[in-house]
Amino acid sequence: MIQIVEHAPKEGPYALGAALEAAGLPTRVCRTWAGDRMPDTADDLVGLVVMGGAMAAYEDFPGRSAELALLRAALDADIPVLGVCLGAQLLAVAAGGAARPGNGAQIGWADVRMTEAAHADALFTTVPERLRVLHWHGDTMDLPAGATLLASCDRYPVQAFRIGGSAWGMQFHLEADESAVGAFADAFPEEAATAPGVVESAPAELAVLARHRDGVFKRFAAFVAARAQQTATRAFFTRRAxxxxxxxxxxxxxxxxxxxxxxxxxxxxxxxxxxxxxxxxxxxxxxxxxxxxxxxxxxxxxxxxxxxxxxxxxxxxxxxxxxxxxxxxxxxxxxxxxxxxxxxxxxxxxxxxxxxxxxxxxxxxxxxxxxxxxxxxxxxxxxxxxxxxxxxxxxxxxxxxxxxxxxxxxxxxxxxxxxxxxxxxxxxxxxx
CATH class of the missing domain: 3.40.50.150 (Vaccinia Virus protein VP39)
Incomplete structure (x- = not known):
């Protein structure tokens, strides 16, 4: 079972969810915004996906402690993890890094640069050196020791990273499709107003991005599927060791x-x-x-x-x-x-x-x-x-x-x- 954690009604997995479904991977959604309880253990998980949200990873919010505990359990058991925006910041914190306020909001379409390490990464291997993606955040993170930086930009240097061999964080919203962009704009109209044309330009931007976006998520789904039995075994025995x-x-x-x-x-x-x-x-x-x-x-x-x-x-x-x-x-x-x-x-x-x-x-x-x-x-x-x-x-x-x-x-x-x-x-x- 892949556990998906959602923090807000409009911040679902979108294209990522479609890739997991296409791979035949069963998912279970914890909607924290609706009061769903976070799983107590990672015992039955073969993957963990943590989405974005308006709250700050460096401040307390309902369920934060339980979420960090689940992320730490997933890291300990080498369960594949994918964190997006807030999810990436929480992943960094769970691994010993820190989240903090950034230098103002970064909203709209802009490039990120892949690092040399991304060329050999299991997910980002075929992504071009520059990728134009959707940004929608105002916080950032300091990575834990040993993490591998995969993508960067001048204003917010930590854009994508890997911890160990099976946990990834993305500050930008690679999961976005047209419905996601519209949903973000509806949920955060004041922020959308700072990026004129963010919705109108989405079809053209996504036409270029989709191939690379879908490739990353297809590889993540395949990674999860190929390791599912091993992951389940590790998850079961890690907590009991x-x-x-x-x-x-x-x-x-x-x-x-x-x-x-x-x-x-x-x-x-x-x-x-x-x-x-x-x-x-x-x-x-x-x-x-x-x-x-x-x-x-x-x-x-x-x-x-x-x-x-x-x-x-x-x-x-x-x-x-x-x-x-x-x-x-x-x-x-x-x-x-x-x-x-x-x-x-x-x-x-x-x-x-x-x-x-x-x-x-x-x-x-x-x-x-x-x-x-x-x-x-x-x-x-x-x-x-x-x-x-x-x-x-x-x-x-x-x-x-x-x-x-x-x-x-x-x-x-x-x-x-x-x-x-x-x-x-x-x-x-x-x-x-």
Whole structure:
């Protein structure tokens, strides 16, 4: 779900909303001006769009604190964000920058200049060096450390920027179409009067702008769609990372018992895939010894931060990576341990093939969960799902197709465990 935040009746997403709809992305609108409550968490979000408004980002207004909290949660979870005008200023504040009054109102059509960084940006890559856009603001912002400036102009130097790799702010109104320009003029007639012809010239201005405007928003929609599953996973686990160890403090012995079933040897190279806070890493290190290699990979930065806090980096190397596109050469590993990850990847079949690619012939895959499938289903108040990828009727053929041979399957009341061996294909040598 993409959350859209609107601060005023006339300041909707316009062309941006059309691009999201064309991409088939579901949206949910929080109309703060109508008293809608801001979401408490970012758990179910794959994107966040924050529109403009007449209020000041540097002054308190109803819902400001909750909005900044949602923006910070989105930044922490690497959720794609797009802020427009007031939304851009709030994004800057949420990231540690500051909003402030500008040097008088900037209203009407005028150029912005793209910076060198914009040429390599995921959204602005094809935008020409100069772009004539609609301005309608009197405030500005100071960017946080590390932000990338993408567009500027002499009077208001911060016009577009990126924070990290997935959050963008635009001071100007790139979302504007003809109805938006008319709506702004109706809502703010005194400001419109300072820019004669702003409405009348809109068709001609938009005829030139539309191609670039639509390209930026199409790329944003594609960016959101391509990362949706990863975003949802990060959003879910980011908020829970700080208390993960406390919630599951008694699981350590069960993880160690599962690792024992892998039959590892000193010197083996093993990966804890979807390692979370790294609860399996000490047991894996104990099995492979000082001469072995232990890696822990997770998609959620907050989980790896929690692992560092627990000192798990002493037992293995922690890496941030996508489980379906591992940054490892073919046949690197002797074994993979994975607890609960299969239910969180977008395509289990693709994941299992990738895990087979990085594992040497005869290598081991152990899928584990400290709760059985029936126990987990009951805890969440739902029946067993026949389409669950961990159901034996689904898992066995999926493993076989991906290059694994399932040798052990246990769906017990208080644990789930499946052990498989990497099948050597023609021409591959088995591990020693």
């Amino acid at each position: 700080a208390t993960w160890e406390e919630r599951f403090t008694g699981d350590g012995p069960r993880y160690a018992a599962a690792v024992d079933r892998m039959e590892l040897r000193p010197g083996h190279r093993v990966l804890d895939l979807g390692c979370g806070t790294g609860r399996a890493l000490p047991a894996l290190r104990a099995q492979v010894g000082d001469t072995g290699l232990v890696l822990g990979i997770d998609l959620t930065p907050a989980m790896l931060t929690a692992a560092l806090r627990e000192g798990r980096d002493k037992d293995g190397h922690l890496l941030l990576a996508d489980a379906c596109r591992l940054p490892l050469p073919t046949a690197t590993l002797d074994a993979i341990f994975s607890a609960g990850l299969v239910n969180h990847v977008p395509d289990p079949a693709t994941a299992l093939r990738e895990w087979a690619r990085v594992t040497a012939p005869d290598g081991t895959l152990l899928l584990f969960h400290p709760s059985g499938r029936a126990e987990r289903a009951a805890r969440h108040g739902r029946p067993l799902d026949p389409d669950d990828p961990l159901a034996e009727t689904n898992l066995r053929p999926a493993l076989r197709t991906a290059g694994w041979d399932l040798s052990c399957y246990e769906d017990a009341p208080h644990h789930f465990l499946a052990r498989a061996s990497r099948v050597a294909s023609r021409g591959e040598a088995s591990r020693p």
